[in-house]
Amino acid sequence: MTGAGLAAPFRQGPVRVRVPATSANLGPGFDSFGLALALHNEVTVRVTDHGLHVEVTGEGSAEVPRDERNLVIRSMRAAFERLGGQPPGLEVRCTNRIPHGRGLGSSAAAIVAGVVAARELVIGGTGELPDDAVLELAARLEGHPDNVAACLLGGLTVAWRDTFGGVRALRLEADPRIRAVLFLSEQTAATADTRRTLPEQVPHQAAARNVAYGALLIAALTRRPDLLLDATRDELHQPYRAAVMPASAALIDRLRSGGIAAVLSGAGPTVLALADAAEAPRVAALEVPGFRPMLLAVDTRGTGVELLVE
Numbered sequence: 001m002t003g004a005g006l007a008a009p010f011r012q013g014p015v016r017v018r019v020p021a022t023s024a025n026l027g028p029g030f031d032s033f034g035l036a037l038a039l040h041n042e043v044t045v046r047v048t049d050h051g052l053h054v055e056v057t058g059e060g061s062a063e064v065p066r067d068e069r070n071l072v073i074r075s076m077r078a079a080f081e082r083l084g085g086q087p088p089g090l091e092v093r094c095t096n097r098i099p100h101g102r103g104l105g106s107s108a109a110a111i112v113a114g115v116v117a118a119r120e121l122v123i124g125g126t127g128e129l130p131d132d133a134v135l136e137l138a139a140r141l142e143g144h145p146d147n148v149a150a151c152l153l154g155g156l157t158v159a160w161r162d163t164f165g166g167v168r169a170l171r172l173e174a175d176p177r178i179r180a181v182l183f184l185s186e187q188t189a190a191t192a193d194t195r196r197t198l199p200e201q202v203p204h205q206a207a208a209r210n211v212a213y214g215a216l217l218i219a220a221l222t223r224r225p226d227l228l229l230d231a232t233r234d235e236l237h238q239p240y241r242a243a244v245m246p247a248s249a250a251l252i253d254r255l256r257s258g259g260i261a262a263v264l265s266g267a268g269p270t271v272l273a274l275a276d277a278a279e280a281p282r283v284a285a286l287e288v289p290g291f292r293p294m295l296l297a298v299d300t301r302g303t304g305v306e307l308l309v310e
């Protein structure tokens, strides 16, 4: 089908996009480090003659809107706009497995899925909106680049603004021994709300210490898991967020006192423990009231796309 009167010609068959959960910050890497996790959402989209039809199953299905306010749809609209125009109609099916508002990158996954699906539905879309432009657009929609970088690229990522202000990301191979144990909080916390607890300025010495922790963390996650405990310290965001998520802060203290490299996952309130494959099942067996443990491997693929034939 070709969108009559529109600059963008659309692909006929539906596309399916698979996006991983992500844990951002990883302790010291506030707004820059991300780790993709083997827990995925799927979004299947096809262009129709008119209207918008949205189906949602799984996580968040009782709450997310089925109209233009839906984050997947808003992200698709932003990408179509960049690609020359909106299709006449859309049918969208979302299968959600990433919990919302817990610190597992659900919003980044929704945004990346929407942007990538829109790009794939436009013939020539990949040339018009290459991966670095997807990263830039997704980071703008999300407000920070760490989750969207890991969601797109998979593995361990470092995201930053380059000398000219563009968003960039580097993908690194996580040490294959590393596993993520998530202590999924029963509570939710909107990232935008907990970001308001952060101060405008931090003590210079705290920032200086964080530089060492962050550099060490890259070494720990790529080849020296024995350094994880020291490398996952943070003085930029966790101390400030502790006041609004005391149960998460107490769990982090408890795990770290036992030698386990625990941090706030993203903006919390879920807690992430980084452990090697041998130790991870023991960590995941801990019973903690208010939290559900989940043992996840690192996702190494990032966002995947399938062009379906009807």
Ligand SMILES: Nc1ncnc2c1ncn2[C@@H]1O[C@H](COP(=O)(O)OP(=O)(O)OP(=O)(O)O)[C@@H](O)[C@H]1O
Binding pocket: 022, 024, 041, 060, 064, 070, 071, 072, 094, 096, 099, 100, 101, 102, 103, 104, 105, 106, 107, 108, 110, 147, 189, 190, 191, 192, 265, 266, 267, 268
């Ligand atoms: N699959 C989805 N479909 C539609 N909207 C979604 C989807 N996933 C997330 N959202 C929206 O994003 C909100 C959660 O985003 P928020 O940034 O607060 O948390 P998070 O991304 O889960 O955690 P973090 O940013 O700390 O990793 C949800 O309340 C919902 O509005």
Ligand SMILES: N[C@@H](CCO)C(=O)O
Binding pocket: 024, 025, 030, 031, 032, 103, 105, 144, 146, 147, 191, 195, 237, 265, 266, 267
């Ligand atoms: N860097 C972001 C991650 C949110 O997932 C924050 O800490 O607010």
